[in-house]
Amino acid sequence: MTELSKPEEDLQDPGEAQGPEEAQLLGAEAGEAASTSASSPQVSWSALAEALPQEALNEMVANLINFLLFKYRAKELTSQAEMLKKVLRDNQEHFSVVFSQASECLRLVCGVEVKEVDRRKHIYIMVPTLGLTCDAMQRGGQGLPKAGLLVVVLSVILQNRDRGPEEEIWGALNKMGVYVGREHSIFGEPRELLTQVWVRDGYLEYRQVPDSTPARYEFLWGPRAFAETSKEKFTEYLLKVNQRAFRSFPLPSAEDVREEVGGP
Incomplete structure (x- = not known):
């Protein structure tokens, strides 16, 4: 397992790990996913989703899925802070709904579970659903x-x-x-x-x-x-x-x- 503190410039751009067609596809998929996540801060997800155009929401979800799949392939941990810095940037208020839909899409479509391993620092690991390799x-x-x-x-x-x-x-x-x-x-x-x-x-x-x-x-x-x-x-x-x-x-x-x- 690589260190979480790996320099940002050494990381492959997640956009290169997955083509634009796949990102668009998964963004559309994620728009249908249920909004359930036990590890995100408690906020009004429906209110956030309503305040954000669906196209913009799908794009953010697709970008986060892209990033999490890159981490999954690289067998690397990630954190809420890293996701905010590298993916959502100026859209931190939408993290809960975006993270929820991205996690649900990964689980239902790709068979990848996003699990929190450190609740204090909000650090996550991506693992195969039910141990299937x-x-x-x-x-x-x-x-x-x-x-x-x-x-x-x-x-x-x-x-x-x-x-x-x-x-x-x-x-x-x-x-x-x-x-x-x-x-x-x-x-x-x-x-x-x-x-x-x-x-x-x-x-x-x-x-x-x-x-x-x-x-x-x-x-x-x-x-x-x-x-x-x-x-x-x-x-x-x-x-x-x-x-x-x-x-x-x-x-x-x-x-x-x-x-x-x-x-x-």
């Missing part, structure tokens, strides 16, 4: 983390008595804007990710339902999922997370992102 196994941990999608899939399996019918899994992901055969701007081609990548890595099992005619398929927890987390941890996590957040959290497709930035 799937992002570190792919492309050296680069790109946007995908553990959030794995959390959703494992949750659906758990809620279906440990066997997730394929139609149930895709039904849940469709509500998030993730569709079979459609390249997603964050998750790529989801069928390959679920039925090949995560099966190969041991997070999921994908098999035909016994005696099913016509053939139907289902997902189960894989051995690596059991090794890195547990059903008990997932149950506790699901009790803390508002389930409506998963259903109402729109993830735009790659086509939508290209249209927004004027790409081909």
Whole structure:
């Protein structure tokens, strides 16, 4: 773990660690996130949000997500003071609502938890949700983390008595804007990710339902999922997370992102 006091000029610009398309995408995502954070000062978040144009709020949230993802990849701590200095600057009064939405977006979309390790100095560390390390196994941990999608899939399996019918899994992901055969701007081609990548890595099992005619398929927890987390941890996590957040959290497709930035 690197020292928190690392000189500012030695830090990579978070804007370079993540492209502008990803920042815009996550800013839009975060605008839908619920405003819940136990570690921020108590203020009227709704009043602050109303006083700030949505576009400006989304931009600040996207910038903070960008910064926190950079810290996550670098395995570095950060603090409220550092976030105010390097990200929000002259918008310190909006820290609570921006930090809350950024943290919620990281948890639900990217599978990254922002945890406070020093309540007096407000120092934070970013860790994989529920201990899942799937992002570190792919492309050296680069790109946007995908553990959030794995959390959703494992949750659906758990809620279906440990066997997730394929139609149930895709039904849940469709509500998030993730569709079979459609390249997603964050998750790529989801069928390959679920039925090949995560099966190969041991997070999921994908098999035909016994005696099913016509053939139907289902997902189960894989051995690596059991090794890195547990059903008990997932149950506790699901009790803390508002389930409506998963259903109402729109993830735009790659086509939508290209249209927004004027790409081909």
